[in-house]
Amino acid sequence: MVGRGAWRLPWLLLALAGAAASLALAAPSVATAATATWKLSHYTKVGYVRSFKLDLIQELPAPPELLLIGGSRTTRFEPSLMRRLTGLSAMNCAVSNCEPEDVWAYVNHLYMRAPDVKLRCLWGVQVRGMSDVTFAQGLAYVTRLARWFPPELIDEQKARIGDPVIKDLLALNRFTARGMLAYGPYDRQRDGGLTLHDSLDRWIPIHVSKETNAADLPTARARSYFEATMALFNEHGVAPCIVIMPLHPRALDALSAVAKWKANFEEFKTYLQDLRATYDFHLLNYTSISSFGGHAEWFYDGAHITVENARLLLRNAVAQAPESFQ
Numbered sequence: 001m002v003g004r005g006a007w008r009l010p011w012l013l014l015a016l017a018g019a020a021a022s023l024a025l026a027a028p029s030v031a032t033a034a035t036a037t038w039k040l041s042h043y044t045k046v047g048y049v050r051s052f053k054l055d056l057i058q059e060l061p062a063p064p065e066l067l068l069i070g071g072s073r074t075t076r077f078e079p080s081l082m083r084r085l086t087g088l089s090a091m092n093c094a095v096s097n098c099e100p101e102d103v104w105a106y107v108n109h110l111y112m113r114a115p116d117v118k119l120r121c122l123w124g125v126q127v128r129g130m131s132d133v134t135f136a137q138g139l140a141y142v143t144r145l146a147r148w149f150p151p152e153l154i155d156e157q158k159a160r161i162g163d164p165v166i167k168d169l170l171a172l173n174r175f176t177a178r179g180m181l182a183y184g185p186y187d188r189q190r191d192g193g194l195t196l197h198d199s200l201d202r203w204i205p206i207h208v209s210k211e212t213n214a215a216d217l218p219t220a221r222a223r224s225y226f227e228a229t230m231a232l233f234n235e236h237g238v239a240p241c242i243v244i245m246p247l248h249p250r251a252l253d254a255l256s257a258v259a260k261w262k263a264n265f266e267e268f269k270t271y272l273q274d275l276r277a278t279y280d281f282h283l284l285n286y287t288s289i290s291s292f293g294g295h296a297e298w299f300y301d302g303a304h305i306t307v308e309n310a311r312l313l314l315r316n317a318v319a320q321a322p323e324s325f326q
Contacts, residue, residue, distance in 0.1 A: 037055045046164050050142060054144050072097070073304055094179070196299060239323055249288075249289065292312055
């Protein structure tokens with residue numbers, strides 16, 4: 001285990017380098033030495049949630065031993081629960097529209113910071129989360145993440161993104177010190193009276209239409225980074241736990257009736273299953289809530305689970321893939 005001082009000093013040097021590179025893009029900082037990042041009332045850095053999670057990691061007393069990551073569907077994964085279940089200090093680095101490139105950058109960043117720490121991983125995935133889409137601006141403009149990609153790729157992505165947009169992450173969201181989303185727009189809508197039934201009535205037609213009419217996207221780049229990340233974990237003696245994230249039963253029924261979605265989903269599962277011949281990882285298909293004992297009422301919409309379902313999912317993942325957390 002890296003000692004507290006050894007963890008913080010190199011991290012500070014990296015943080016200063018990243019800050020210098022992005023100073024012209026960032027809005028004035030509202031942080032003070034006495035205020036932890038997660039307790040701030042505003043956060044307006046160019047990297048939005050991606051740099052926010054990096055800043056939270058920087059303030060940890062020691063490097064995390066377990067990375068909880070994925071897209072917005074994994075934001076309710078509780079590091080405190082995983083500590084109780086596994087004994088490992090965990091960090092939730094879930095970011096909206098997470099792609100394999102995001103995970104590659106975070107994992108490399110953490111290994112560089114603490115090369116002697118055995119970093120385990122639970123990674124929530126879905127079909128649309130493995131396509132060659134334009135980077136999120138935080139991945140391209142935050143030096144701590146962008147450094148893990150070829151400069152020509154970053155230049156290409158910046159040209160696609162254009163001028164970054166600065167938004168206040170904490171205007172609508174609240175997080176724990178270890179990165180779990182404690183309160184966000186879905187909670188606000190629910191508190192405002194939006195029922196799950198009404199939310200599904202909105203969500204399902206939108207996503208059925210999207211999947212029916214969506215263009216087929218290339219996947220070569222995303223899959224290459226997924227496989228490189230698996231290889232990196234394996235080199236460090238880690239077999240990640242990959243979880244195909246659940247859908248609400250109504251949403252699953254509706255999407256399963258869309259031929260294109262069904263074909264893409266089957267191909268996605270086959271791809272992951274076939275990779276297990278090359279890389280060591282556990283694959284848990286939790287698409288159906290029955291696979292992990294989930295409840296249909298513990299969703300915000302067709303895909304985003306509440307903390308109650310997240311707890312059930314995590315407990316089952318630890319029980320079904322214990323080697324990933326050793």
